[in-house]
Amino acid sequence: xxxxxxxxxxxxxxxxxxxxxxxxxxxxxxxxxxxxxxxxxxxxxxxxxxxxxxxxxxxxxxxxxxxxxxxxxxxxxxxxxxxxxxxxxxxxxxxxxxxxxxxxxxxxxx
Amino acid sequence: xxxxxxxxxxxxxxxxxxxxxxxxxxxxxxxxxxxxxxxxxxxxxxxxxxxxxxxxxxxxxxxxxxxxxxxxxxxxxxxxxxxxxxxxxxxxxxxxxxxxxxxxxxxxxxxxxxx
Numbered sequence: 093x094x095x096x097x098x099x100x101x102x103x104x105x106x107x108x109x110x111x112x113x114x115x116x117x118x119x120x121x122x123x124x125x126x127x128x129x130x131x132x133x134x135x136x137x138x139x140x141x142x143x144x145x146x147x148x149x150x151x152x153x154x155x156x157x158x159x160x161x162x163x164x165x166x167x168x169x170x171x172x173x174x175x176x177x178x179x180x181x182x183x184x185x186x187x188x189x190x191x192x193x194x195x196x197x198x199x200x201x202x
Numbered sequence: 203x204x205x206x207x208x209x210x211x212x213x214x215x216x217x218x219x220x221x222x223x224x225x226x227x228x229x230x231x232x233x234x235x236x237x238x239x240x241x242x243x244x245x246x247x248x249x250x251x252x253x254x255x256x257x258x259x260x261x262x263x264x265x266x267x268x269x270x271x272x273x274x275x276x277x278x279x280x281x282x283x284x285x286x287x288x289x290x291x292x293x294x295x296x297x298x299x300x301x302x303x304x305x306x307x308x309x310x311x312x313x314x315x316x317x
Contacts, residue, residue, distance in 0.1 A: 122304070123304055125304045125305070133310075134293060134308035134309060134310050134311055135245070135293070135295075135306075135308050136308065137304075137305045137306065137307070140304040140305065142304075179245065183304045185258060187304075188233065188250065188252065188257065188258075189247060189250065189258065190235075190247065190304070190306060191247070192244060192245040192246075192247075193244075194244055195244060195245075
């Protein structure tokens with residue numbers, strides 16, 4: 093099976109940079125995705141790493157290191173609207189399944 | 203374009219009753235996923251379909267749960283009989299053909315409360 097671990101909560105100041113880490117255990121996977129979920133809302137796709145290295149999408153970047161079984165989501169120029177839960181998810185099952193991590197609640201303060 | 207549509211948005215029922223959740227995926231998407239989210243267990247995949255065919259139902263908790271996808275634009279998740287521990291938010295998601303499951307589009311969810 094697969095397991096993913098994330099910090100339960102991270103707090104940062106508006107305008108700052110924050111990194112949300114994800115460590116995983118799996119026998120094989122296609123890549124690592126990141127999703128954002130606001131309270132009462134649905135998860136929405138943010139980023140995907142199929143290969144090792146950094147992927148940049150606007151203020152969000154995601155990193156994957158297969159050798160370290162580790163990835164992270166980097167959020168720059170934090171805004172209050174970034175307060176949400178963030179989930180990493182392994183793509184497995186022939187590329188057809190997502191296994192989600194425990195989620196990290198990000199609180200952005202003034 | 204309309205996103206994934208789920209109904210009802212909220213459902214309150216009593217233990218032992220049958221519950222049916224409905225989902226309409228995004229037009230043109232060929233994979234459909236049902237998830238359950240709780241504080242204790244997080245976001246869990248229950249079952250997914252590819253081209254209307256169930257591919258993996260290993261996440262379905264027990265025989266009380268069943269899912270169908272009679273055509274490309276409709277799927278149901280049924281719980282019979284329902285129990286208080288089934289209380290959760292149930293999400294349906296879909297993804298495009300020719301891509302891996304990395305980018306899924308989620309519906310707004312159905313919040314189920316079983317008393």
